[in-house]
Amino acid sequence: MEKKKSALKLLRIAGNHIKLSNKEYLSDELRNISKIDFDNYTDDEEVKSILIENELYKPEKMVSFLIESLFAALDGISSQIETIKVMIVSDAFAILRSVEDELEYVRDNPSSKVRKYMEIQRELGIASGKLREHICIMISQIRDIDKQDRWEFFKRAKNNKIVMDTNMNLIRKCIDALESVVGIQICIAKELDEGNTDSIISSYKRFYNKELLVGDTCRLLQNYEFKDKSREQYFLRLRDKVDSIDTFYEGCNEYILEYSDVLDGYDNAIL
Secondary structure: OHHHHHHHHHHHHHHHHHHOOOHHHOOHHHHHHHOOOHHHOOOHHHHHHHHHHOOOOOHHHHHHHHHHHHHHHHHHHHHHHHHHHHHHHHHHHHHHHHHHHHHHHHHHOHHHHHHHHHHHHHHHHHHHHHHHHHHHHHHHHHHHHHOOOHHHHHHOHHHHHHHHHHHHHHHHHHHHHHHHHHHHHHHHHHHOOOOOHHHHHHHHHHHHHHHHOOOOHHHHHHHOOOHHHHHHOOHHHOHHHHHHHHHHHHHHHHHHHHOOOOOOOHHHOOO
């Protein structure tokens, strides 16, 4: 009797930990037990059936089960943190969606072109800063995991995988978004006839040279790339993105020079 009561007490404690977890990361055993309302289990035979079904009458099995339930809670918390991270990064993308709406507004209201474009440039600058910051933070987190010794990496394996999967997915999206942001900034700067277009390119290159193309960063990211995408060698070809912006910038300049006669009265045109 007492054995069953003590087992039930442990199951209740484990159940509380499991409730904190993300069901996606639970084993089948934990997932099944998580569905049980232990507060309603007062009958000895019912408790016994749970113990027998999961072999929890064996001390080693109970210990293993309790440890797994505790780590399930930690994995759940980690998963929630990663979800929050996605939401924070999504904030930068929300700014870009807002910019797209504002550009549509300018097309319908040409008289607001200059004022709106200046506002959009400021918003793009904010989005660019957020994307760069997110990229740096997530690369730093990956580097920290990479530096873990074998035993520490083993202990944190589940959490490491959650962080890695989130970061590798988001880093790639942020890098692609940053390239688009810079391209839009160049277009708008040309439309506003701003003299700081070169500074946009310089800032972009400075970020790449300082944060992405420095040391072993590209190789580090490539090593942790998803298997189904590794053949693309995306991170080993990041310099191509800098070259692409250079080509885009030069193309804009050449277009303006070649079509300068057509561009008279260009103030009425909308990007």
